[in-house]
Amino acid sequence: MKINFTTVLLLLCVLGVCNFGYAQKEALDRAHANYENFQFVESQKTYLNLVEQGYASEEIFTKLGNTYYFNAQYQDATTWYNRLFELNAEVKPLILLRYSQALKATGDSIKAKKMYNAYIAKTNTSTFSKKAVDYLELVKKNSGRYQLQPLxxxxxxxxxxxxxxxxxxxxxxxxxxxxxxxxxxxxxxxxxxxxxxxxxxxxxxxxxxxxxxxxxxxxxxxxxxxxxxxxxxxxxxxxxxxxxxxxxxxxxxxxxxxxxxxxxxxxxxxxxxxxxxxxxxxxxxxxxxxxxxxxxxxxxxxxxxxxxxxxxxxxxxxxxxxxxxxxxxxxxxxxxxxxxxxxxxxxxxxxxxxxxxxxxxxxxxxxxxxxxxFGQLFNVGAPVNSYADDFAFGIDSATKRGFVSSNRSKREGVFVYDNIYSFLETTPIIDVYKAEINGFVTNLQASEPIKGATITFTDTEGEKHTVKTNEDGFFSSDINRFKEYTIRASHDLYDIDEKTSESRLDVQRINFQLQKNKEKIISGADLAKVLNIPNIYFDFDKSKIRPDAKVELSKIIAAFNLYPQLKLNIRSHTDSRGNDSYNKALSERRALSIFNYLVSKGVDKNRLKYEGLGESELINSCSNGVKCSEANHQKNRRAEFVIWN
Structure with missing residues (x-):
């Protein structure tokens, strides 16, 4: 049988991309568990490692660009956003906005303007420039607060x-x-x-x-x-x-x-x-x-x-x-x-x-x-202001009484010489630009509130302000109702997420669910949990490394590269089927198989040890003589990577 080498190579590339996408999406949607789960410690460096290994996709380039963008490394951000555009020019509007801001920050104003215009076209929005109808609405909100009469x-x-x-x-x-x-x-x-x-x-x-x-x-x-x-x-x-x-x-x-x-x-x-x-x-x-x-x-x-x-x-x-x-x-x-x-x-x-x-x-x-x-500028509204010239305003902050001069007439629309009017301010001025954005930040896996998350609001001019979530994971911030904001939720132990607000709304709720990406790497901890690796599975009665396991083991390899002092004990387990001594030997072969694979990829063997535990540490009730489904038996055929000093 003649095998086309090019076809095989392309097939391997496709499989690599699919596996990569599976790792990315798993944490977001359990129904697509094979397309997620690449959110872990120092993810940016791991993405770069994968790119060096030949992985290339919109998702990788987007997230690489984002990781640099989030850290204000705008030159690097433009590099990866540019590679994203080489793959697909039809990107999400938010990426257009980030790309535009990154380009502007690096001095490429011409391309930044082009990207921003593309963002406007996609979202059907405009910059913060109000029309007369907007201004009239604002003036109306602050009108009627004075009792005015001629002196x-x-x-x-x-x-x-x-x-x-x-x-x-x-x-x-x-x-x-x-x-x-x-x-x-x-x-x-x-x-x-x-x-x-x-x-x-x-x-x-x-x-x-x-x-x-x-x-x-x-x-x-x-x-x-x-x-x-x-x-x-x-x-x-x-x-x-x-x-x-x-x-x-x-x-x-x-x-x-x-x-x-x-x-x-x-x-x-x-x-x-x-x-x-x-x-x-x-x-x-x-x-x-x-x-x-x-x-x-x-x-x-x-x-x-x-x-x-x-x-x-x-x-x-x-x-x-x-x-x-x-x-x-x-x-x-x-x-x-x-x-x-x-x-x-x-x-x-x-x-x-x-x-x-x-x-x-x-x-x-x-x-x-x-x-x-200065704060926000407001028109004080009618009746202090009118169709005529209104000026020489003065008010006593204690009594709320004052004077204003105007060339208005007692007859609407008629101008006369300037005269003095006295007034009483009955209600304080309203911040007519103020709106509110609030929401909750929770843990994606456990749906628990995340206290102390930083919520960063960035308007289209690049102005920023931040708030923190309280014990309930709740945040609230006043914003300018005529502006759109990029809202970023971040925490040291979680992935960053961003969303975009709408303008001209008095109140809007924007919630975030963050994927945990960092745990303390301490002796005795299971690195598989730290790196969100679901498991290293083996086929029944086999010790050969499966293709899906190789993808997960690449994360272990990346961790070794990131942490020079890291040492791991590979602990392999089997299900309960078969006799105990056979399972003990099978688990040792599986542990050795993982050991040899990691060493073949450049990991120093002195940073590794391994042991086979057979069926001695089952994680469910599927022990000898208990009838269980294949899926439940599969859960016991696992590997752990325990950190040791």
């Missing part, structure tokens, strides 16, 4: 009035209500009189109990004066004034921030702050609660848009640092202006660059001074 004592549709600063029981605000007593000159900006500082007494509910009065002294000039903010002791004020130091008339239209000190009842001559310029504006100062930071708006060069929010640090001697732009989390290509910082360190400001209801809208963001960062 009737200063309301005048023919003049500008704005401001929110309270000094004692008085509101200090700016208005064009009367022509400056020093000059009848009108502003070139709007044809009205220049802004001057006024004061009006209010009761505890911010209702006027007196008439407006222009403030006397040096805080008012013949040009614009507005936006004052006072220190807690009331002896220092920062405010906005026209640039009146330039000889160029065009430059006088710019704004500057001044500081004045009070001695007794008299304000001293205001000083111009050093970061001002004749060539751009700085305006609308705001103090942090500790009075160590001064926030302001400016259209100075180097910003993100028309005007940005900046801060300077105030030293104990009153000197100021260089201005620092608050960055793209706050500033846009549009206009950001009129900052205000509440007592609980939240920044409010007006913007037409972030999505709003019309014109300037008021926005809110928490300040994290320690980490020099």
């Amino acid at each position: 009737e004592a200063v309301y005048d549709i023919n003049n500008i009035s704005y401001g929110h600063t309270k000094l004692g029981n008085k509101l200090i605000y700016a208005s064009t209500k009367t022509i400056n007593s020093f000059s009848n000159t009108k502003s070139a900006w709007d044809g009205l009189g220049f802004l001057s500082l006024f004061e009006i007494p209010l009761n505890a509910e911010n209702i006027a109990v007196g008439k407006p009065k222009k403030m006397r002294g040096r805080l008012n000039s013949k040009f614009h004066d507005s936006s004052p903010v006072y220190t807690k002791d009331g002896n220092t004020v920062y405010f906005t004034r026209n640039n009146n130091t330039s000889k160029n008339k065009e430059n006088t239209q710019n704004l500057k921030i001044y500081r004045a000190q009070r001695k007794g009842k008299t304000w001293q001559k205001p000083e111009e702050l050093k970061f001002n310029s004749d060539f751009y504006s700085s305006a609308h100062p705001a103090l942090s609660p500790d009075e160590e930071r001064l926030y302001f708006a400016s259209n100075r060069p180097g910003g993100f848009g028309e005007s940005d929010i900046y801060l300077v640090r105030i030293a104990e001697d009153g000197s100021l640092s260089a201005p620092l732009n608050l960055g793209p989390e706050v500033n846009t290509e549009g206009k950001e202006t009129f900052p205000f910082v509440s007592k609980n360190n939240a920044l409010y400001f007006s913007s037409d660059g972030h999505f709003g209801l019309g014109g300037l809208d008021v926005f809110y963001v928490e300040i994290d001074e320690e980490n020099e960062s």
Whole structure:
């Protein structure tokens, strides 16, 4: 009979791949026990050993890529993902995403973009870029939290009035209500009189109990004066004034921030702050609660848009640092202006660059001074915001009362000059981006909870955060409801697993079942259990190594390569059929057969010993004279690999 050697070789390769797949899938599905069970200590090195032996499959390359990806070894990850694509370009969407991120991390932005686009196409998702309908939904969620009404004592549709600063029981605000007593000159900006500082007494509910009065002294000039903010002791004020130091008339239209000190009842001559310029504006100062930071708006060069929010640090001697732009989390290509910082360190400001209801809208963001960062940005909603310009927002964190200015009219859709509105905040702002992902992490084999598992959330921009499971294996985390996350469950003793969340869900449950892959390798332990080897089986009355046993023994060989000090005692067992002395001899032949096979594969014989125990240690009731099925007898025909020193 003529045998085709090529056919035999191909058949052997196919059998090798099938056996490998069987080892992989066994732990996941008992019905396909021959396609699993390659999850054990130092699996990555074992995979590499198998590849060197000629094994090649999508599963091997995927898991190799994943093992490197999980450990942030992105260059190696791209190597194995690339080999995966050479086998099959139609991979799972999650692998596309991981491949894209690995490519991006290694600087291959062009290919990374290609892979990410393929991921988007497969999953029909988009990056975190909300449409107007999404923004409108978010604004709606934070609307209706204020009771708003005009401050009737200063309301005048023919003049500008704005401001929110309270000094004692008085509101200090700016208005064009009367022509400056020093000059009848009108502003070139709007044809009205220049802004001057006024004061009006209010009761505890911010209702006027007196008439407006222009403030006397040096805080008012013949040009614009507005936006004052006072220190807690009331002896220092920062405010906005026209640039009146330039000889160029065009430059006088710019704004500057001044500081004045009070001695007794008299304000001293205001000083111009050093970061001002004749060539751009700085305006609308705001103090942090500790009075160590001064926030302001400016259209100075180097910003993100028309005007940005900046801060300077105030030293104990009153000197100021260089201005620092608050960055793209706050500033846009549009206009950001009129900052205000509440007592609980939240920044409010007006913007037409972030999505709003019309014109300037008021926005809110928490300040994290320690980490020099900000929380999530929110539109404060209607009725504070409207179709018109809404700005100069200020609130007392204790009383929840405050003021906002707007050029809205009492008649919807009609614009007038700016006027002041008082408000009461009835409910706190809602984190409209917040959603929740929770779930349980359990042991795949025993369905027991896994305490202390690390759950890592990674968004599409690569930002990460982690939580731990509790004693019940439960985890919960707040996430951004508009983002998708790759969620990884990991534990030192278990295989890693990853899943992907959905966006735009308020709450979602994602559970994990992890395959145990690591046990303590100690003297007396059975390495077969450590490596999840189901068994080394022999045919009835035979001692020859079966093909399936060779696959399992390759794991033992890999363990010897990984652990140079490892020594094993091969203990062979038989079933009860046949007499005791014969079974004793048969088990010794089987143990010797395994011994010789391992030595033939390069294992030092001095690291091995063997013994045949016959039927002396049965693991079930199938002893002499007991009728049992072939399957139950098979369970006794086994080998153990006991670690010894």
